[in-house]
Amino acid sequence: MSAALNPVKRLSLKNPWHFLALGFGSGLAPKAPGTFGSLAAIPVFLLLSPLPWLAYLALTLVAIYGGVYICARASRDMGVHDHSAIVWDEVAGMLITLFMVPVTWQWLLTGFLLFRFFDVLKPWPISWCDRHIHGGFGIMIDDVLAGFLAFACLQGLLVWLG
Template structure:
């Protein structure tokens, strides 16, 4: 189903992060990188607009990721990276917009997404469908957000 089929199906195209999830190595990292330009656009919105986009993207992600996983017959295919988009955008809530904080937020989100401390690993293993695919990255985003906010406060 990969390759050309991702480019032809709008649901799969979005779930694969506009194609960034097709990276042969570290698709989650490439998906998070692809989320940065959209994050920069989102920072132009008022806070309520940013939050609205975030909530809509998370809700839409449950459908996109679930449908794509079902079509592929794989619970959480590594190429499905819409959840990384949302997780990164959560990480970056309330953070000053500059490249230092973007890089730190990127690193923290990837750390928590890969490491999967409790309860993220449990959610990843036990919660099925699009909700499960999204929830572990939402939690990783919240963990990264908390650490990033502490760093912003200290520095």
């Protein structure tokens, strides 16, 4: 399939911006690339989780703000706005979701499921942002909001379960 028919062929994993935009290659999954991008965030979370919370937060903010450029660059290079292979937004959303969550498989699974729920369902205001905001910021903002909603739910569960 030519690059004109498959815009993903316009990207290269050797290009650091493309590599990140594609979630370390996870966005190349033929089915459910957003799910695979969300899963790719888990090792990143595990690397960041031992850091003090302020350092984790700072690096998450770098992932968000840098993601605006990363996603815009990949989108421009593909010639397609918010192609499903661009999953850096899922990585950033998961980092938000898992902020200050105990590092156990149960909490990781719960965070993953909550994030995917909000990312796929796109309740308001996520759906509004997804339709009306474009460019790199538009690619990022819906997943950032999904991450905040999932984070709020996880924190609520943590309080409720004591």
